[in-house]
Amino acid sequence: MAHMLMEYPAEELELTFAQICPAEIVVAGRPWTIEFVNETRLHELSPIDANALSFGQTLKIFIGDFVHPHLQRELVLHEVMHACVYGGQFDGKMEADTDPEEWMISGLDSPLLTTLRDNPALVAYLMG
Secondary structure, eight states, rough: OOOOOOOOOGGOOOOOOSOOOEEEEEETTTTEEEEOHHHHHHHOOOOSSSSEEEEEETTTTEEESSSOHHHHHHHHHHHHHHHHHHHHSOOOOOTTTHHHHHHHHHHHHHHHHHHHOOOHHHHHHHHH
């Protein structure tokens, strides 16, 4: 049985595809979840005063649902970059003569690019 798509005028839609953050993404080949939580829950997860958190041990990202939607996009990208660090090529050791910025970017470029390629819904959300 084919599903019928209902058409609505754009002004009647509260959310577009680009405004919906995917609940699951793949970062460096690992399945991560993204969950929007209230301020109380966020503070239960961590004693620090943060608007977002990521946990490499459980592959979970938490974003404060109390933050303005435009800032939420920035927070999602920020936490995705943390996820890239967890799954990236950082060994925690930087040679003394290495430029710190170059070391950091070199460790992020491949996992971040792969993450963006593997998650078109995430890219649509971030660009929304």
